[in-house]
Amino acid sequence: MTLERTQIKQDVVPIWEFDIKIAYKYFSASLTVGDLCGSFETFKNELSDFYNGKRCSANFTLIERELEICFYKENEQMICKIQSNHFEMDNTMCHSSLIINYEMDKSFLPELINEFDEEISTNDSIV
Numbered sequence: 758m759t760l761e762r763t764q765i766k767q768d769v770v771p772i773w774e775f776d777i778k779i780a781y782k783y784f785s786a787s788l789t790v791g792d793l794c795g796s797f798e799t800f801k802n803e804l805s806d807f808y809n810g811k812r813c814s815a816n817f818t819l820i821e822r823e824l825e826i827c828f829y830k831e832n833e834q835m836i837c838k839i840q841s842n843h844f845e846m847d848n849t850m851c852h853s854s855l856i857i858n859y860e861m862d863k864s865f866l867p868e869l870i871n872e873f874d875e876e877i878s879t880n881d882s883i884v
Contacts (some may be wrong), residue, residue: 766791773797777824779841779855786841786855792819794877801873804828808866834860 766772774791796817803815807828814829825840838858845851 765794777841779839779857781855781857781859784855784857786843788823788841788843790819790821790823792821796820797873798877800826801870801877804866804873805870808863808870828866835863837861 766774771794772791773794773796774789776787776789778787779785796819800815800817803812803817806812807815814827816828817824817826819825822842822844825838825842827838829836829838836858838856840857841855843853
């Protein structure tokens with residue numbers, strides 16, 4: 758999963774917009790999404806607590822549910838679930854999802870948490 762082109766959109770409340778690409782083997786999905794800036798800080802705090810053993814999971818779900826990320830422990834294994842959803846509304850509703858579950862270790866989490874810290878502090882100065 759990669760995040761690109763993060764920016765703050767000044768609306769009634771600040772929205773953090775970014776392009777995301779999720780790929781696994783020969784499946785991939787790309788989309789542009791946005792959510793309240795505070796959602797990212799909440800997720801970063803949950804990741805930190807998860808890494809330090811204070812939580813059993815860390816979850817991130819956008820308001821529109823285009824993207825859902827969940828880190829959790831199952832027995833002694835750490836699992837990451839990434840789900841990208843697409844909704845079409847017309848006379849009928851169409852829903853498609855790309856769901857990826859994989860095992861991993863948590864050694865990369867401190868770097869990820871620092872990246873969130875840097876991005877949040879950079880965007881806080883813009884807001």
